[in-house]
Structures are given as C-alpha cells and as structure tokens.
Amino acid sequence: MKVLFKLLSSYLLISLVLLSCNTPQKSSVLIAGSQNQWPMSGGPDGSWKVKTDLKVPTKWSVRTGENIKWKTTLPEGGQSGIAVWRDKLFLTINPPNNDAKYSDVLSQFNTAKAAYNLLLNSEIERLTKKGDAGFYAVKKALILPEKEWNAVLEKNKHYQEASAIEKPAIAQNMMRKDKKGKAYSKALESYKSYIHKKSNPLNVAYKSYQKAIQAKKGGASSADIILMCLNSNSGDILWSKTIKGTVSSQYNYGFSDATTPCPITDGKNVWAINASGGMACYSLEGDLVWERTWKPSMGGKPFNKQFDSVLFEDLILNTEPPVEGDTTRHANWNYLHAFNKNTGARIWVTKEALTHYNTPILGETKDGKPAVLIGRGGPHGVPERPVGLSLIGLSGENEGQALWNWEPKEPNEFSGWGALSTQHWDAHKASWFYKGDDHAIINTVSGALISKKPLNVVNQFNFDVSTGKHHLSKNVSLNHHQNQRHCNISEGENLFYMVRYSPFIARHNVITGINEHIEMPQEINEDGSFVWRKDQKNDGLNAKGQLHALDARTRGDGFQKCFLGSPTMINNYIYFTNAIGLVYVVDANAKTFDASAIVAVNDLGKKGETWSVNSLSFANGHIYHRTMKEIICIGNN
Structure with a gap:
C-alpha cells in the first residue's frame, strides 16, 4: 500500500509539474520582432516549436505541384536549415564544381x-x-x-x-x-x-x-561553404557569399557536413557558421560586416557537427575547441563559445565541454532565467567528459556558468548516446536517451535524475496490407531498438522520435512509460496510394547530376543510419522528414497514437531522386524546406 501511495504521489507531482510548464509565458529567449519569422535553426526561440493563428500547410506534393508556391534549383547540395525574415531567406550550400555527371x-x-x-x-x-x-x-x-x-x-x-x-x-x-x-x-x-x-x-x-x-x-570536398540569400516570396536568388573555412570537408556526409549550422538573422544582419572553421556576418544586402576563422578540433571525429546555430540577444553561440594558449581547458575538447554578434569578439567560453554531435536548446529555468542545455558523450571516441548534461546560464552572474551538472552512472557505451540528441528541455525536465533501450528525464531545477524508463516494450500499430488498416500488437519487445535521438521533440509529458532502420514514429510518455509506435508508409505511388514495407533508395545526385555524396549510407531507405533533421512542431502538428524526402505530419494531441494520428504524408521531390537531412522552417504563413536538389516554398495562401 505504501509503495502504491508513493507511486501515485510521484505521478501526481510530476504531472502537476508538467501541466505548470505548459502555461504560456513571455519568453526571454525569443528573438525580438521574430513573430511569424524563422530567424535560426529552431525558430523564434530555438525550440523548434511555434504557435500561430495563421493557416498552416499540412498537405502538399512537389511531384504533382499540389500546394507548392515556388521551388528553386540549388547549384549544389547542403544541410543547413532555412532562416527567413520577411522577404529574405537564407541557407548554405557546398561550393559547386565542374565534376562530370x-x-x-x-x-x-x-x-x-x-x-x-x-x-x-x-x-x-x-x-x-x-x-x-x-x-x-x-x-x-x-x-x-x-x-x-x-x-x-x-x-x-x-x-x-x-x-x-x-x-x-x-x-x-x-x-x-x-x-x-x-x-x-x-x-x-x-x-x-x-x-x-x-x-x-x-x-x-x-x-x-x-x-x-x-x-x-563519388564525393567532393571543400573547406569553404556558400551563404545564399533568396527572395522568400519568389525564390529568386539575390546574392551569394563565400564563408571561408580552415579544414576540408566532405560534401553531404550522412552525419552532417560543413553546411549543417543554419544561418541566423535578426532582420538587420545575417550570420553564417561554417563547421569547417568559419563564421561571417553580412548585412541583408550582402555587405560584409565581419568574418573570422577557427580550426575545428580533430580530437573527436568527424569534425563536422550536428550542433546547430543559437542566437541569444547579442550573443551567437558556437561549439569550438579552446582558443590557442588556453591551459585551463583540454585542447582537443569542444566548448560552448559566445561571440558578440555585432563585432565577432569572443565574450565567454564555458568550463564545461560538449560534443559536436550535440545540439543545445535555449530555454528558461523555473524562475524565468534564460539558459542553454548542453551534453557530452557518444561513439567514435568523442573525448569530452564527464558524460552527461550541463545547464548553462545566460544572464547575470551566471552568464556562461553551469547552473548544474548531471552525470549518469552507466558507462559512455550505454549512456553517452544522449549527447547525440537535440537537447530538448523545459523549466522542469530534460530529455536524455540511452543506447537503444532506455530514456531518462532529469530535473532541470536541481540536475537530479527523476526517472528512467524503457523504450523497447511498445504498443505497436502495424499496417496490415491485406486489410489496409493498422492493427495493434501490445507489449511487443524490441531487440536492439534504435531511436533517432537527434530526430526527437518533446511536448508536455510526451516525447516523439523516429525509429532507425524501421519505418515507425514513436511516442513515449515520460510519466507512465507507455510507448506507442505507429508504422509509416515508405513511399507514395503515382496514384497517391502508399508503399508499405518495401525498402527504398535514392540516387544521391545533386541537381547537376553529380554524385557528391560519397557516404553510401545517404542513399538508403529513408530511415537509415544518418543524422536526420530535427522535427518541427507547428501548433499541435509535428513534421518529421526522412532521408528520401517524405514528410510525415502527425497530431501530437492524438488520444491514441494510431492511424488517427497521421495527418498527412507528403513528398519533397521525385521518387528515388530526393535526399534531405533538413528541418523545415515556418514563416510568413509558409513552410520552407529543402533537398539536395532544390529549395521549396509550401503553401499557396
């Protein structure tokens, strides 16, 4: 009886906490004047979530032209998100070359x-x-x-x-x-x-x-990348600028490349980060304000990063090794650096390290103070330690300082995979993935572990081809469950993510521990019907017919081993994009995560010829998305 009372008390306590954090508040991390714009990778406040009264596109097709306002062919591929401010749109690509088709x-x-x-x-x-x-x-x-x-x-x-x-x-x-x-x-x-x-x-x-x-x-490489400015209303290319780097980078690597960080804009200037070691500021008309280069750390390979752009007030946050001559930090580790957006001057560097696989997220603490969450750990010899999380303050005497640190008890081999995440958190809890089987939530007030629950026992809604319907299989035990940690998003007490190697989207309730998986189609036929349980491939080619994607894993079935872009949430709709350019729209508020939760399945281009590891942006009442071949404006309103 005592055990039951304790369990009920814990459930009620955490439920009340989660309900309280859903109360709308004015955000201190919101970029000034950015309502209905998309100023950086995660949108106006860096969370990848927006609320709007505007009509939101949920159904479209690039193949048929349905609900497509415009599309523009790109001279080369790239992986950055898309920043939009009124009539200007920004993205980065790799430098085009004259290689043979x-x-x-x-x-x-x-x-x-x-x-x-x-x-x-x-x-x-x-x-x-x-x-x-x-x-x-x-x-x-x-x-x-x-x-x-x-x-x-x-x-x-x-x-x-x-x-x-x-x-x-x-x-x-x-x-x-x-x-x-x-x-x-x-x-x-x-x-x-x-x-x-x-x-x-x-x-x-x-x-x-x-x-x-x-x-x-195939394959191509360059130390430099290209910042492009387009007219957001027409897709016309207005100007392009080279962002210098210091280390040659492979194009379109499946685990991010030099173009991964999204450009940043505040409506006055635009900033571009080259993961191969460069950063620059331009006016919206394309005039250079300042530029700098740096050398990425080779201690934790590959040096190109999943880390994405962060703008807070007058600070640009980036992951870099210590400055030369810094004897207080490890030379081959990466740290969070803050730069003045107007001058490029370095303002502070964290004492706590983060891996370059990690994507920090801005947010507010329980007492309304701005902070950013960073993580350490992961495969391929990433050196930063200790494995775990740090919440870094962004104001007052805590600016650039850790508010708390959390370290899991398990070794990096199992626990460090959470550092590969898009590091979602709110005023009460943070998300942390273990290798395959477990997920933890951390108290963001104290940095203490709240709970740890399995992800591999699921209620699975599988599609039955013979009946044309999804059917429920309860308490299915999955071996070697692979979650796309970077392709996740949290909303209230639910965590959503894509499953790797299997065509499922998952919903995990962090309070009850209930896991629901819904099978998704793997392609769309010409008549609009879906293709189920048949692995797909794409050609990996850019718009000029060149194979610059050396990594063969980019040409998989859509749920393959690569760093897919973060999902974007608009109102209650979550948009997941897989590697062959299918965009799944699901309803986060669905009572049961079954077929009723599937709002739409959309395409970004021709079958077998489309590849994308990008996140979509929502601005001006439109969705902006991209593939290796083109950039697309969705919504005819």
Whole structure:
C-alpha cells in the first residue's frame, strides 16, 4: 500500500509539474520582432516549436505541384536549415564544381571494368593452360581463407541484418579487424598480384579500373561553404557569399557536413557558421560586416557537427575547441563559445565541454532565467567528459556558468548516446536517451535524475496490407531498438522520435512509460496510394547530376543510419522528414497514437531522386524546406 501511495504521489507531482510548464509565458529567449519569422535553426526561440493563428500547410506534393508556391534549383547540395525574415531567406550550400555527371562516370566505369575483366580472364586462361605452378599455388592458398571469411560473414548478425548499401562498408571494416578477414585479404592480394605481374597490359588496365572505381564512389570536398540569400516570396536568388573555412570537408556526409549550422538573422544582419572553421556576418544586402576563422578540433571525429546555430540577444553561440594558449581547458575538447554578434569578439567560453554531435536548446529555468542545455558523450571516441548534461546560464552572474551538472552512472557505451540528441528541455525536465533501450528525464531545477524508463516494450500499430488498416500488437519487445535521438521533440509529458532502420514514429510518455509506435508508409505511388514495407533508395545526385555524396549510407531507405533533421512542431502538428524526402505530419494531441494520428504524408521531390537531412522552417504563413536538389516554398495562401 505504501509503495502504491508513493507511486501515485510521484505521478501526481510530476504531472502537476508538467501541466505548470505548459502555461504560456513571455519568453526571454525569443528573438525580438521574430513573430511569424524563422530567424535560426529552431525558430523564434530555438525550440523548434511555434504557435500561430495563421493557416498552416499540412498537405502538399512537389511531384504533382499540389500546394507548392515556388521551388528553386540549388547549384549544389547542403544541410543547413532555412532562416527567413520577411522577404529574405537564407541557407548554405557546398561550393559547386565542374565534376562530370554521374551518368558519364558510370559509363567510363563500365568500359574500364569490361576491359580489365577481359584481360584478367584471358590471363587466367593462359596461366591455367600453361600449368603455371606459381599461379596454382596462390589459387590454392586462397581457397581456405575465402571459405573461412565467408563463414565469418554468415555468422555475423550485424552484417547479415544490414542493408545492401551498408554491407560493403561493414565487411571492409570487419576485414581490417578480424584475424580471418586479414588472412583472406592477404591471400587475395597475393593471388591478384601474381596474375598482374605476368601481364603488363593487364596491370595498366587494372590501374585504369581502380581509378574508375574511385570515381564511381563519388564525393567532393571543400573547406569553404556558400551563404545564399533568396527572395522568400519568389525564390529568386539575390546574392551569394563565400564563408571561408580552415579544414576540408566532405560534401553531404550522412552525419552532417560543413553546411549543417543554419544561418541566423535578426532582420538587420545575417550570420553564417561554417563547421569547417568559419563564421561571417553580412548585412541583408550582402555587405560584409565581419568574418573570422577557427580550426575545428580533430580530437573527436568527424569534425563536422550536428550542433546547430543559437542566437541569444547579442550573443551567437558556437561549439569550438579552446582558443590557442588556453591551459585551463583540454585542447582537443569542444566548448560552448559566445561571440558578440555585432563585432565577432569572443565574450565567454564555458568550463564545461560538449560534443559536436550535440545540439543545445535555449530555454528558461523555473524562475524565468534564460539558459542553454548542453551534453557530452557518444561513439567514435568523442573525448569530452564527464558524460552527461550541463545547464548553462545566460544572464547575470551566471552568464556562461553551469547552473548544474548531471552525470549518469552507466558507462559512455550505454549512456553517452544522449549527447547525440537535440537537447530538448523545459523549466522542469530534460530529455536524455540511452543506447537503444532506455530514456531518462532529469530535473532541470536541481540536475537530479527523476526517472528512467524503457523504450523497447511498445504498443505497436502495424499496417496490415491485406486489410489496409493498422492493427495493434501490445507489449511487443524490441531487440536492439534504435531511436533517432537527434530526430526527437518533446511536448508536455510526451516525447516523439523516429525509429532507425524501421519505418515507425514513436511516442513515449515520460510519466507512465507507455510507448506507442505507429508504422509509416515508405513511399507514395503515382496514384497517391502508399508503399508499405518495401525498402527504398535514392540516387544521391545533386541537381547537376553529380554524385557528391560519397557516404553510401545517404542513399538508403529513408530511415537509415544518418543524422536526420530535427522535427518541427507547428501548433499541435509535428513534421518529421526522412532521408528520401517524405514528410510525415502527425497530431501530437492524438488520444491514441494510431492511424488517427497521421495527418498527412507528403513528398519533397521525385521518387528515388530526393535526399534531405533538413528541418523545415515556418514563416510568413509558409513552410520552407529543402533537398539536395532544390529549395521549396509550401503553401499557396
């Protein structure tokens, strides 16, 4: 009885807290004059959430032109959000170049491959007829290593469950580490080398073939990015400026690239951040006000970041390593730096570090003071410690100082994945994801853990193709549940996010712990009907037909392994965008998260030819979105 009373008391306490934080208040982090504008990545107050009395577009199609006001072809791809202020619109792209169209690259590859294979088979036939002892020796030495390596791949669950796009990279990585993989690689190299050294024409053809293989992979890189200004009413390009960087960056990497940070505007100037190490301020007419460069930390790779732009009053917040000569901070760690927006001068640097995968969010504390939440931890050797959260004050004596720090008890391998999140919080609670299975809420007054609940036992609404309806399966236990931590948003006591590798959107009640997953269609047919449970692909090409997206994972099924853009919430509608350019609109207020919660499924371009890891913006009564190929204005009003 005592246990039941304590549980009920805790539930009522947290419920009252959540209800109190839903009471509308004037926000101290709102950018002045930004109502119905989109001045930075997360909108007027950086939360990715807005309330409006304007008509909000929920249904459209770029393929058919339905509810599309205009669209403008982009000279190159990019990943930034879209900042809008009245008749001006800003975004960043990678620098265009004159690389060949991918169709020409493929043609050259096929020619080189055919020429090489013809000579290779001819040489193998010649050596076989000759009875070459050396050839038979290397051929025999290859049999057992190849057999053993194939057995390793057959037994590896991660490899077998991966998509066809991911398998080559996984196998290559395994081969470098696995003893039998190394043995097979060595034997294969000996076999090829012996054949090649017996024929000079074959050797020449092999070099041409290898060059064609590299070209076929695609890719481009640059240290610089391009800031573009468009007319928000027509889509006409008004001006473009180069934002210098210091370290060359791969275009359109699936985990963010140099163009990731959204431009910022206050209606007077515009600021652009180049994640490869640059920042600049321009007037709205394109006149340079100031610029600076910096060198990204290579301690936690990749150096390009999921971190997005933050503007608070006269401060621009950015993640960078310490300034040169700073002996109080770790040289290879990243910290939150505040710069004067008018001069570019550095004002303060936090003592607490954050990873560059982390996207801080502005907000207000319980007593109405502005603050920003940052996190540390994650995969691939990110060095910043301790794993966990810090709430950084933005006013008075607490400006740039930690109000509290929270550190999970579990090791980084399990707990640090929360730092990959868009760091949503409110005056009473903060969100933190564990690797796959659990989610925690942290008290944002004290920095103490409130509760931790599992995410992998779910009420799953699966689509039945035979009946054409969703059907409920209760208490489904998911193994290796993968949540898109960066593609999440909180509203009241509910947390919403996309599921990785499976076409579901999830709703998690942080109080009751109830998880609801609803299956989403994976494509739209020409007649408007949906495609269910069939993996999709996209070509990864830019508008000029060039393959500058080297990372093959960008060409997956939409729910693949990449950093999708943060969802945007307009009134009670949440807009999720997947990698093949489908935008799912769901009703956050739905009583049950079933088919009734699906408001619309929209497209951003042609089937198989669209890629996006971007967040949409809402301004001037329109939705603005982008893909690798174009920028789009949605809403004909």
